[in-house]
Amino acid sequence: QVQLQQWGAGLLKPSETLSLTCAVYGGSFSGYYWSWIRQPPGKGLEWIGEINHSGSTNYNPSLKSRVTISVDTSKNQFSLKLSSVTAADTAVYYCARGKIAVAGTGVRSWFDPWGQGTLVTVSS
Amino acid sequence: EIVLTQSPATLSLSPGERATLSCRASQSVSSYLAWYQQKPGQAPRLLIYDASNRATGIPARFSGSGSGTDFTLTISSLEPEDFAVYYCQQRSNWLVTFGPGTKVDIK
Numbered sequence: 001q002v003q004l005q006q007w008g009a010g011l012l013k014p015s016e017t018l019s020l021t022c023a024v025y026g027g028s029f030s031g032y033y034w035s036w037i038r039q040p041p042g043k044g045l046e047w048i049g050e051i052n053h054s055g056s057t058n059y060n061p062s063l064k065s066r067v068t069i070s071v072d073t074s075k076n077q078f079s080l081k082l083s084s085v086t087a088a089d090t091a092v093y094y095c096a097r098g099k100i101a102v103a104g105t106g107v108r109s110w111f112d113p114w115g116q117g118t119l120v121t122v123s124s
Numbered sequence: 125e126i127v128l129t130q131s132p133a134t135l136s137l138s139p140g141e142r143a144t145l146s147c148r149a150s151q152s153v154s155s156y157l158a159w160y161q162q163k164p165g166q167a168p169r170l171l172i173y174d175a176s177n178r179a180t181g182i183p184a185r186f187s188g189s190g191s192g193t194d195f196t197l198t199i200s201s202l203e204p205e206d207f208a209v210y211y212c213q214q215r216s217n218w219l220v221t222f223g224p225g226t227k228v229d230i231k
Contacts, residue, residue, distance in 0.1 A: 035220075045168065045211055047220035058218045094167055100215070106154035109215035112170035112179060 002027035004115035006095045008080075012122045018082040022095030022115050029053050029076045033098040035111060036069060036080045038091040046091075050098055051078055085122045092117045126150050126216050128223035136231040143199040145226045147190075147212035155191045156214060162225075163208045171210075172197065202228070 008020035022034070035050040049059035051069045059067050068081040082089060096111040127150040137143055147157065155175040160168035170179040172188035175195055185200040199206055207230050212223040 044224045045213075045222040047222070060219065096167075098220075099173075103154070103156065106152075106156045107215045107218075108156050108174055109220065110158040110170055110173040110179075110213070111160075111168075112173075114167035114169070117167050 002097060002113055004095050004097065004113055006093075006115040006118055008093075008118055008120070010119055010121060012085050012120065013124055014086050014122060015084055016122075018085050018089065018093075018120055018122075019079065020093055020095070020118055020120075021077055021079045024076040024078075024097070027097075029073055033058075033100050034069075034071070034078045035096045035098045037094045037096055037111070037114075038089075039094070039117075040088075040091040048080065048082075048093075085120075087122050090120065090122045092119050094118075125219060126153060126214055126221055128212050128214060128221055130210075130212060130223040130226045132226060133224070134227045134229060136229055137202055138231045139202050139204055141202050143197075143202055143206070143228055145197040145199075145210055145228070147195040147197070147223050149193045149195075149214060152192045153214040153216065157188075157190070157195050158213045159188055159197045160211045160213065161206075161208045162211065168211060199228075 003025045006022040030053040033050040036048040051057045051071050066083045071078045094117050095115040101108040129148045131146045157175045159172040162168040176188045187198045189196050209225045209227045211225045
């Protein structure tokens with residue numbers, strides 16, 4: 001059974017860079033897209049971006065200028081960097097395994113499983 | 125960007141009752157919609173993918189239906205552990221979006 005375990009700094013000052021890593025245990029790293037998703041306190045879910053085992057990335061246009069997602073296939077890990085953070089970036093950040101399949105009329109997509117989440121607080 | 129709208133925002137029901145949650149897309153997503161359950165302090169859990177397929181280990185009381193722009197998640201008889209927030213999700217043009225969620229709470 002695939003499990004995702006994530007870690008990283010939980011308290012940042014404005015303008016610093018957020019850095020999180022997610023390790024994948026118990027399953028294949030290839031054949032999936034590995035995503036980061038965040039959730040501000042009391043609010044809904046926002047997809048940040050994704051990477052596959054070969055390093056191909058897709059980012060949410062709203063965050064693209066500040067986001068870098070990278071992969072280390074030797075360790076079955078992927079990482080998120082978000083630069084120039086502000087209080088608006090305060091959220092619980094989740095890593096997740098994404099299944100994507102392009103079909104004739106659209107794109108099949110879902111996320112399963114998810115990491116445990118990391119609360120990142122941006123405060124001076 | 126495809127916008128997902130969920131209704132109602134809150135659904136107050138008693139254990140044993142039937143819950144019907146709606147997700148509407150701003151344009152067609154065919155049958156490619158997923159549903160998640162999230163409990164306080166926990167990560168979301170996949171319930172349904174491709175609009176109507178239950179994920180591994182999900183009880184049969186959860187069912188999904190719909191296609192195009194209108195989708196429904198039904199919980200046939202609410203168990204105490206089903207009171208949570210439910211999100212729908214889709215992907216188009218390589219952009220993933222989630223609905224704002226429906227909270228199912230105890231009446």
